[in-house]
Amino acid sequence: MVVSVQNSQALRNSTTKLKSIEKASERVKTPANLRMQLSEALQSSLELDTLLKLFMENVNTAVKLDGIQYFNEPQGIDKAIAKQASHSCGYRLITSEDKLGEIVFKRSRKFSEKELGILESLLGALINPLRNALQYSNAVSAVFKDPMTGTGNTKFLQVSLDREIDLAKRHNQPLSVVILEIHELKEFKQNFGRDYHDKVITNMASHIETLARNTDTVFRINDNQFLVLLNNTDRNGAQVINDRLCAWIDKKGLIGKMSAKKKALGMTSPHVNSGVTTLTGTDSSKSFIERAKKALYRNRKHTLN
Numbered sequence: 001m002v003v004s005v006q007n008s009q010a011l012r013n014s015t016t017k018l019k020s021i022e023k024a025s026e027r028v029k030t031p032a033n034l035r036m037q038l039s040e041a042l043q044s045s046l047e048l049d050t051l052l053k054l055f056m057e058n059v060n061t062a063v064k065l066d067g068i069q070y071f072n073e074p075q076g077i078d079k080a081i082a083k084q085a086s087h088s089c090g091y092r093l094i095t096s097e098d099k100l101g102e103i104v105f106k107r108s109r110k111f112s113e114k115e116l117g118i119l120e121s122l123l124g125a126l127i128n129p130l131r132n133a134l135q136y137s138n139a140v141s142a143v144f145k146d147p148m149t150g151t152g153n154t155k156f157l158q159v160s161l162d163r164e165i166d167l168a169k170r171h172n173q174p175l176s177v178v179i180l181e182i183h184e185l186k187e188f189k190q191n192f193g194r195d196y197h198d199k200v201i202t203n204m205a206s207h208i209e210t211l212a213r214n215t216d217t218v219f220r221i222n223d224n225q226f227l228v229l230l231n232n233t234d235r236n237g238a239q240v241i242n243d244r245l246c247a248w249i250d251k252k253g254l255i256g257k258m259s260a261k262k263k264a265l266g267m268t269s270p271h272v273n274s275g276v277t278t279l280t281g282t283d284s285s286k287s288f289i290e291r292a293k294k295a296l297y298r299n300r301k302h303t304l305n
Contacts (some may be wrong), residue, residue, distance in 0.1 A: 034062055038122055042129035046136040049079065051129055059122050063115045065107050072101030075134065082106075086276055089116060091123060093130070100130050148198065149205035152219040155226065160217055161285040164231050168279055175279040176238035177288065178229040179296045180208065180245060182254065183271040185224040192267055200254045200270060207249045211241075227292070235278040242276045273300045 023075070038058040045051050048070075056068050067082030085106035093100040103126075105119060144156035152160065168175035181190075182204055189197035201223075208218050208226055217229045229240050251295070253269035255262060275296030279288055 004142040013213045018177070025098055034058070035122065035125055038155070039125045042125060046133050048077070048130075048133045048137055051133045052079060052081055058092045059105075059119065062118050062122070063111070064104075065105055067106045069104045069106065070101060070141075071104075072134070074099075075138070087111065087162060089119065091120070093123070093127065095127060098131065099303065100127065116229065136186040146220040149202055149220050151205050151209070151226065152217060154221055157219040157221060157229075158285065161288070164229060165279060165283065165285055165288065166232070173232050174237075176235060177277060177292045178228040178230065178238060178245065179221075179243045179275045179292045180226045180228070180249075181206070181222075181273045181275075181296055181300065183273055183300070185270060187272050192265060195257065198268070199256065203252075203256060204249065204272075207252055207254075208245060211245055211248055213241075216241075225296075227289075233278075235276070238276050238278060242274050246272060246274055260291075275299055 040056050041054045042051060042278070045054065045142050050072055052068065056065060059065060065082075066085040067080065069078070069080040071078055083106075085108050087108065088104050088106045089111050090102055090104040092102050097229070103123070135296070144152060144159070146153045162174055176270070182200060185197065185200065188200065201220075204226060205218065205220065208228060212218055212228060213230075215231055219227045219229070221227050228241070230241060233241070249272050255267055255269045258267075263302075273296060275292050275298070277288070277292040277295050283291075
């Protein structure tokens, strides 16, 4: 059974009333052709953004809306279509199989009971397409994620670079990268084992993502290297971010709290090297990254000396 939580003012801040979407069609006579049209439309795409847009367009023929918003907190999804409005009604989409998140309908005037019934009836058509879209999104995400750290992988880096370089050149905005490298990680693994090696990598990713801005994207590009893509950031801004990251990692370390066992092993936190560069007008994605790596190698040589 699908259970919805309805709230005509704000989904989380007011009292709620439980209803069953599956029973809504028994109470409200929604035109059968509209439900059929909606179902057919929602089967046409696995892209979540497209699915929500199609859903709103079709629902809008029966109940006038200013916008919808979809939340799925466990998957980190928060998508809004169209503008904010003073009135809203929200529904948690829960089935016997899974929890599919929450959807909020918005507009400038209150919803009538009849309109709420129509919305509930039409929500039933969203369940299976939404589940399929979320599964597709998860599958695509897995292809582009590093399994150990959850950061982007090299495949996602290439896709992101192509997009961000195109946007930066088109809008004449700066684009920079920072590459961070865990020094002598191979030797650390040989001395202390795979488990501690993996912990160093996950700690590194966690430290970077703690300081990264919402607009930054973090990638693991090698066993011991991470890249941070900084859109709309010039060379000076990138250097500030680089220095902040290195200082934070140096302060926190990469081995966690020092235990008696770690002391007995003589374990110390590996050092981190970095390189910074900014996109030029003639850069390709390849030349952009190559220059960042050259900056890293220069700093590595300086550190070793």
